[in-house]
Amino acid sequence: MDAEASRRLATAVGVSHTHKGLIMISGLRKAYAALGRDPIEAIADISLEIHEGEFVAIVGPSGCGKSTLLKILAGLLRKTAGEVLLRGEPVEGPRRDIGLVFQSAVLLPWRTTLKNIMLPVEVLRLDPRQYVDRVRDLLRMVGLSDFETRYPRELSGGMQQRVAIARALVHDPSVLLMDEPFGALDAMTREHMNLELQRIWTESRKTVLFVTHSIPEAVFLADRVVVLSERPGRVLELVEVDLPRPRDLEMMATEGFGRYTQRIRARFSAKRGFD
Numbered sequence: 001m002d003a004e005a006s007r008r009l010a011t012a013v014g015v016s017h018t019h020k021g022l023i024m025i026s027g028l029r030k031a032y033a034a035l036g037r038d039p040i041e042a043i044a045d046i047s048l049e050i051h052e053g054e055f056v057a058i059v060g061p062s063g064c065g066k067s068t069l070l071k072i073l074a075g076l077l078r079k080t081a082g083e084v085l086l087r088g089e090p091v092e093g094p095r096r097d098i099g100l101v102f103q104s105a106v107l108l109p110w111r112t113t114l115k116n117i118m119l120p121v122e123v124l125r126l127d128p129r130q131y132v133d134r135v136r137d138l139l140r141m142v143g144l145s146d147f148e149t150r151y152p153r154e155l156s157g158g159m160q161q162r163v164a165i166a167r168a169l170v171h172d173p174s175v176l177l178m179d180e181p182f183g184a185l186d187a188m189t190r191e192h193m194n195l196e197l198q199r200i201w202t203e204s205r206k207t208v209l210f211v212t213h214s215i216p217e218a219v220f221l222a223d224r225v226v227v228l229s230e231r232p233g234r235v236l237e238l239v240e241v242d243l244p245r246p247r248d249l250e251m252m253a254t255e256g257f258g259r260y261t262q263r264i265r266a267r268f269s270a271k272r273g274f275d
Contacts, residue, residue: 021049022174022207023073028082029232030068042068044232046082052174055201055208057218060228061268066211069233070179073209074098086175096124099168099206101178105160107152113139114148117167124171131170138166141203143196158189162196169204178210182217191249194220198246219260220247227264236267 028046031039043065050056058066071077073084075093084091086098107116114135121131139145142162152160161181168176181197182190194217201208201221212218218225225239241260243251251257 022052022054022087023048023050023209024083024085024088025049025073026083026085028069028072028084029080030065030072030077031080041232043228044234046233046235048226048235048238050207050209052207053205055210055221055223056226057210057212057222057224058226058228059212059215059218059264060233061230062213063231064228065231065233066228067179069228070177070209070211073175074100074177096171097174099171099173099176101161101164101168101176101181103180103183105152105157105164107160107163109152112149112151113144113155113163116152116163117170119167120171126171134172135166135170138169141200142166156189157185158193158196161185161193165197165200169206174207176206176208178208180211180213183213190217195249197221202246215261215264216252216257219243219257219264220252225260225264227267237264239264 025046025048028043029041030043031041034040046069058069060066068077072079073091075091075095075098086095091098108119111119117135117138118128118131121128136145136148139148142165144159144162144166147155147159152163155163164181165176182193185193198221210218210221219241222241225241226235227237227239228234229236239260243256243260
């Protein structure tokens, strides 16, 4: 690909040459080795620019590489080719300025809510005395001030995920990566958690990359939705969501909201793994 073609591709997928974003992804590719077979390409030629304080959702068919992309951004998985920069520095391994939330809260059952949130402080060998007040501020922000001494078994699924979000924020990362964090919750709890996450994001103003199978969830939460193709995942479209904030559940029934979901869903047949 010549320089002009590369420039046009970068412009099309949202990489600006006039200013730099918080996260710059360029020509990213990941292929997995397969015993006795050709490598399996998970993602191909992904280029994106993510701005500070932005909420970006990533959607695509099952197996298109959404989680692979997030793991590379987290420094948990080595890329095959391309570049990932955070504040201009290559992401080559786990970093203190990145927080992670997975589909399962993965709380330690023998630790209280407060102690579970403090875990990254201990892992990073920070002074816990300097973080107790921050943990209590985060408990207030996620609506669990009265539950700091409770154990995971005493919390609902939605409450456990709020603990996981607080834990991911405790060391004040620049970026919060969320891999289908509400996928295991029932529909009503999931809707409530969407409202809660919107509120938490508004208060924290962290940069969020949010992987989901749900197109309505992506449109409800995001400033922009990255639409990936079937494997190998490529950027099909970047959809800017121009809906007012704060958003409420009634907005999901509006014509404007429906236009965004239909635009994204039109890229795929009904059988390809979306909610």
